[in-house]
């Protein structure tokens with residue numbers, strides 16, 4: 001068991017001061033590197049900084065854009081800190097943790113975290129690993145237990161957890177659908193969302209075709225082109241910058257026991273997310289914020305069932321009861337603690353979770369397209385079914 | 397019992413085979429479903445790893461599974477449709493009687509007939525000259 005007592009050394013010492021993104025589309029028409037540079041420059045400008053003020057950069061190891069290429073293109077100049085985080089979308093808030101550690105210790109001053117890709121028009125994750133060459137590394141060998149049998153894509157890997165979850169707790173397809181309906185409702189009033197003005201009904205969800213039973217098309221988030229960047233600095237510096245700081249009250253990563261990448265099928269109970277529970281334990285302790293203190297939560301929603309499991313692992317409701325929590329109207333518009341007010345990745349765009357961080361910051365600043373009243377604390381989570389991360393943003 | 401697939405179909409995705417996992421696919425070619433066993437503390441482990449998480453012994457052997465198990469969970473794949481496979485394709489997470497779980501294809505039944513807890517038995521699918529896989533069918 002990890003000792004959490006030293007974590008308060010970085011709690012509330014840093015803040016997100018800039019956010020910047022490209023448009024979110026299905027075909028950006030330009031290079032992934034250009035998207036990354038555009039998002040980075042937009043975030044730096046939003047922070048009230050100049051490219052030369054940036055001395056650290058962090059991204060996902062899944063990102064194809066080297067930090068040094070962005071630094072050259074954007075005129076950032078020297079970097080004293082650069083780091084990449086593994087495990088797909090699980091890296092999301094993990095990039096923030098890297099930045100926090102760097103600025104809190106003085107290793108860097110102002111750090112950009114970014115993610116940019118042509119995930120829809122280029123290399124689609126939904127295609128899975130069918131063409132992965134069998135180079136004999138441990139990382140590739142993992143797929144030997146799935147790919148030859150036809151279990152090839154993220155939706156298929158997730159469906160295996162989902163069936164067991166539904167079996168154990170009696171959750172139905174409608175219960176999954178309610179997550180999609182709530183996300184698409186928020187997206188319908190977010191002009192930046194791909195599904196702006198396109199809400200769905202539970203009937204639409206139930207009529208959508210099966211992709212990997214029990215998952216239907218509308219249980220799976222869209223695929224998107226786009227880039228998103230944010231700027232992290234110390235709270236002291238943040239207070240001298242133009243935006244209201246989104247203080248990072250708690251941030252943590254976690255890999256659970258018997259952790260696999262998307263296929264942790266060999267644990268005693270596969271109907272929850274132990275890695276997210278580990279992250280939850282850390283951020284609640286570090287931030288001294290609890291579920292009851294949240295104004296909203298941005299929960300990683302690449303697939304609807306993992307939103308239900310996250311509600312349980314973060315403690316919004318007891319295990320197995322997310323279906324009732326959702327049915328009782330606790331995640332949508334008008335709820336006490338709504339989920340994914342930007343529309344989530346189901347509704348706004350799939351930028352590997354990075355756009356969810358931006359929405360958390362907007363809610364703190366008061367600039368969300370679906371702004372809530374009196375926002376105090378926002379939870380943001382990262383990729384599910386993989387080693388992951390999360391954070392709590394709070395008002396100054 | 398073995399099954400042969402038609403030769404004009406594209407080959408299935410190849411497993412990336414390291415020294416840690418090679419025995420499993422070699423065993424399958426001989427129509428044996430092998431499970432890794434720690435030589436020191438006898439813990440069974442799947443998927444295989446070079447070291448025992450219980451006693452940290454690097455010495456291991458294999459046992460041949462009886463090939464009996466039950467469905468712990470399963471997926472019915474519809475899209476995307478990869479030419480190497482027939483759809484709808486049922487892939488199960490199967491709990492073997494020996495205690496370990498394994499992902500494999502469920503064959504010889506309609507997708508709608510599969511349920512959690514269903515009893516299965518192994519058979520061997522000779523996909524092509526290079527690859528034989530243990531798959532599972534309803535237990536007779």
Ligand SMILES: [Zn+2]
Pocket residue numbers: 434435436437438439448449450451452453
């Ligand atoms: Zn052992």
